Amino acid sequence: MIEPETTALILLAAGKSARFGLSDKLTEMFLGQPLGMHVVTALEAVPFARRVVVRDGVKLDYAERGYHEVHNTRPEEGLSLSVRMGVEAARAPGIEAVLITLADMPRVTAAQIYRLFDAAHGPESIVASSDGVNPKPPVLFGAHRFDALEQLKGEEGARDLILAGRHVVTHPDELIDVDTEEELDELMAKFGQVRGRRES
Numbered sequence: 001m002i003e004p005e006t007t008a009l010i011l012l013a014a015g016k017s018a019r020f021g022l023s024d025k026l027t028e029m030f031l032g033q034p035l036g037m038h039v040v041t042a043l044e045a046v047p048f049a050r051r052v053v054v055r056d057g058v059k060l061d062y063a064e065r066g067y068h069e070v071h072n073t074r075p076e077e078g079l080s081l082s083v084r085m086g087v088e089a090a091r092a093p094g095i096e097a098v099l100i101t102l103a104d105m106p107r108v109t110a111a112q113i114y115r116l117f118d119a120a121h122g123p124e125s126i127v128a129s130s131d132g133v134n135p136k137p138p139v140l141f142g143a144h145r146f147d148a149l150e151q152l153k154g155e156e157g158a159r160d161l162i163l164a165g166r167h168v169v170t171h172p173d174e175l176i177d178v179d180t181e182e183e184l185d186e187l188m189a190k191f192g193q194v195r196g197r198r199e200s
Contacts, residue, residue, distance in 0.1 A: 002097045002120040002142060004113075008090035009048040011039065012082045013103035014056040014072035025178060026058045026103055031191060035178060038106035040065050046110050048099070052089045054082040058103075080152035087149045096123065098146070100158070101138035104178045106187070108138055112170045116140045119168050126165025131172035135162050 013026060013036055026036025033041065037060060044065075053062040054070045063069050070089045072082050083100065090098050097120070101108060116127045116138065125142035128135040139162055141149060152158060178184050188194065 002117055002122070002125060002140065004047050004099075004117060005049055006094060006096040007048055007117075007140070008092070008095050008098050009043065009046070009051045010083075010086035010090055010098050010100045011051070011053040011062070011067065011103055012079070012086065012100065013058055013060070013062070014054050014075040014082050024058055025181075025184065026060060028184060030106055030184070030188060030193070034060055035106050035184070036060050036103040037065075039101055039103060039108045040067075042108055043101075043110055043113060046113055049095060050090065050092065052086050053103075054086045054089075078153075078155035079157035080154050083152050083157055084150050087146055091146065096143050097125070097140055098149075099138060099140050102177060105137065105175065106178065107174050107176050109170075109174055112168070112174055113138060115168050115170070119166055126161055128162045128165050128167050129175055130167040130169045131175050132169050135165070135167045136175055136177070139165070 026034060028035045036058060051067045052070060053067040054072050056072050056075045068089060070085050072085055074081060087098060112129060119127045120140050123142040123144040125140060126145060128139040148161060149158060176187055178187060
């Protein structure tokens, strides 16, 4: 059994956002707060042992929300570098697992996180979320997986590990990953919002 009290949360907030145009997608306003802060708010009450964010130059203050900030100055090297940096920063005595999630997934819920914990059964665990078709973050890794995570390379991140793990299905709307301006527009439209275009 893995518990939040022995787990480090790793939030990945570094990336070039190449498909999002000129603006920083994480600072785009959605339902009253920046896109990149929604998951922070959603998981605020989950009693993680520690919280780590791997960030680049995004203008959001994660430290103010209790996160240890790790700066990735080479996001162009791919998602794996952020994962490696996050796991390295999260390692500490008593940490039995890491929960990895993405800052551009604004509809993640604490309920889904607890479902991942319920499905985990020890240090070999890999438990990912799924929309019923594809496994994806948030994903929980037991401590015996830390070395494999620190050896990842490229843009694929932990995809192969996730595919081989256990998958907990939730509603697809909870796992929306905003990569493009069109995806953000579609998400906002579901809530009756229209995004204000920024000047380039």
